[in-house]
Amino acid sequence: MERIYVTVRARPLSPEESKCSPWKISGSSIHLTNQPSKFEFVADRVFGDECRTIDVYEARTKEIVASAVRGFNGTVFAYGQTNSGKTYTMRGSNSEPGIIPLAVHDLFKSIQEAMILLLYIFCQIKTLPICGQFMHVLLSFSPKDMDREFLLRMSYMEIYNEEINDLLVPEHRKLQIHESLERGIYVAGLREEIVTCAEQVLDLMEFGESHRHIGETNMNLHSSRSHTIFRMIIESKERVEEEGTIDSCDAVRVSVLNLVDLAGSERAAKTGAEGVRLKEGSHINKSLMTLGTVIKKLSEGAESQGGHVPYRDSKLTRILQPALGGNANTSIICNITLAQVHADETKSSLQFASRALRVTNCACVNEVLLSSSSFVVLYFLEISDICLFLSCNDYLSTNVEIKGELIHSHHKNEEYKNNTHNSWI
Numbered sequence: 001m002e003r004i005y006v007t008v009r010a011r012p013l014s015p016e017e018s019k020c021s022p023w024k025i026s027g028s029s030i031h032l033t034n035q036p037s038k039f040e041f042v043a044d045r046v047f048g049d050e051c052r053t054i055d056v057y058e059a060r061t062k063e064i065v066a067s068a069v070r071g072f073n074g075t076v077f078a079y080g081q082t083n084s085g086k087t088y089t090m091r092g093s094n095s096e097p098g099i100i101p102l103a104v105h106d107l108f109k110s111i112q113e114a115m116i117l118l119l120y121i122f123c124q125i126k127t128l129p130i131c132g133q134f135m136h137v138l139l140s141f142s143p144k145d146m147d148r149e150f151l152l153r154m155s156y157m158e159i160y161n162e163e164i165n166d167l168l169v170p171e172h173r174k175l176q177i178h179e180s181l182e183r184g185i186y187v188a189g190l191r192e193e194i195v196t197c198a199e200q201v202l203d204l205m206e207f208g209e210s211h212r213h214i215g216e217t218n219m220n221l222h223s224s225r226s227h228t229i230f231r232m233i234i235e236s237k238e239r240v241e242e243e244g245t246i247d248s249c250d251a252v253r254v255s256v257l258n259l260v261d262l263a264g265s266e267r268a269a270k271t272g273a274e275g276v277r278l279k280e281g282s283h284i285n286k287s288l289m290t291l292g293t294v295i296k297k298l299s300e301g302a303e304s305q306g307g308h309v310p311y312r313d314s315k316l317t318r319i320l321q322p323a324l325g326g327n328a329n330t331s332i333i334c335n336i337t338l339a340q341v342h343a344d345e346t347k348s349s350l351q352f353a354s355r356a357l358r359v360t361n362c363a364c365v366n367e368v369l370l371s372s373s374s375f376v377v378l379y380f381l382e383i384s385d386i387c388l389f390l391s392c393n394d395y396l397s398t399n400v401e402i403k404g405e406l407i408h409s410h411h412k413n414e415e416y417k418n419n420t421h422n423s424w425i
């Protein structure tokens with residue numbers, strides 16, 4: 001069991017704003033200096049306005065990415081009021097890459113380093129002095145991780161006015177969420193593009209970005225009017241001598257890495273929103289309120305006590321359900337501003353973050369053993385759209401057989417083999 005990791009990032013202030021900021025950061029705590037009733041919040045890390053995105057990335061996301069390569073699901077999302085720097089943090093700019101490009105580069109680098117290291121080991125480099133960097137890589141991979149081949153897919157979707165649009169295929173709009181025994185929770189019809197290098201992923205991301213809903217408000221010239229979920233699906237298996245065959249007993253791992261840029265909560269009085277912008281703002285606020293309720297319920301232990309958690313009240317929480325109290329390593333980056341004029345909004349973002357700190361998840365390696373005669377599920381598997389659950393009783397055993405069969409046939413399927421044959425790296 002591991003709790004959600006919470007990082008706070010404050011965006012830079014104008015010289016005017018910084019003269020009268022009521023906030024003070026010290027270490028991993030932040031508090032209001034001018035209130036009789038003391039407001040203080042302690043996070044895992046608090047970054048002031050001079051920090052760089054790479055520092056925020058290294059606080060936790062880097063580890064989540066490395067775990068995703070090893071088969072653990074991971075989710076990182078940026079939360080905060082409008083204009084607080086969420087898109088700046090997640091997507092970044094040319095001069096300062098965001099969490100998504102940093103994670104994508106790291107993902108491919110981890111896979112490549114593992115392969116290089118394997119070669120070194122084959123060459124008996126153990127007898128030579130090992131420098132610090134190699135030692136670090138060596139420690140982060142077990143020998144089993146090194147001798148694996150990977151198949152990566154990416155998808156990119158937005159939730160705009162409670163409708164799901166595929167950003168990789170702009171004509172795929174109003175997609176539906178489904179749940180089935182075989183596939184778990186999934187977005188039907190969402191394109192999953194097979195990718196083999198970081199540049200390809202970032203080009204696809206740029207393409208997706210150009211179709212995202214962005215609009216001008218009084219608070220932000222380029223305000224995100226939708227939540228976006230950038231997703232990498234990482235499938236891996238042990239490298240076998242004979243290519244293209246499923247061994248008599250193959251272990252397949254599939255993990256999902258979600259990098260989420262939420263739209264920001266907003267007050268119409270401040271954004272000056274009317275008409276379309278007002279409608280967008282009300283959808284944004286409504287879904288963020290559901291996210292807040294889900295986090296509140298989880299922080300009070302509702303799920304473990306059999307209580308109701310309203311995941312279904314918004315598309316956002318429904319899609320992110322596994323990351324909220326489920327099988328994933330999850331981190332929240334809470335973007336705030338220290339300006340006096342937004343003190344109430346910042347306080348409310350920090351209250352959300354403090355509840356998130358009390359939510360625990362249970363991440364485990366998603367691996368299934370496929371054998372030609374039977375299949376043994378080790379943990380929980382989400383393969384593209386197929387979910388398997390650890391089975392201890394008859395009901396789940398039956399499902400495991402159905403899903404194991406599906407995965408088995410998935411891998412044996414000629415179309416799957418042809419489509420993916422040259423894409424394993």
Ligand SMILES: Nc1ncnc2c1ncn2[C@@H]1O[C@H](COP(=O)(O)OP(=O)(O)OP(=O)(O)O)[C@@H](O)[C@H]1O
Pocket residue numbers: 010011012080081082083084085086087088089220222223224225262263264265335
């Ligand atoms: N850490 C930072 N350093 C420099 N500029 C920043 C930083 N954070 C935010 N900004 C700038 O502030 C503006 C608003 O940031 P951004 O669009 O990322 O906010 P947001 O929280 O995503 O807003 P919205 O919810 O309205 O989409 C942008 O011009 C961005 O470049």
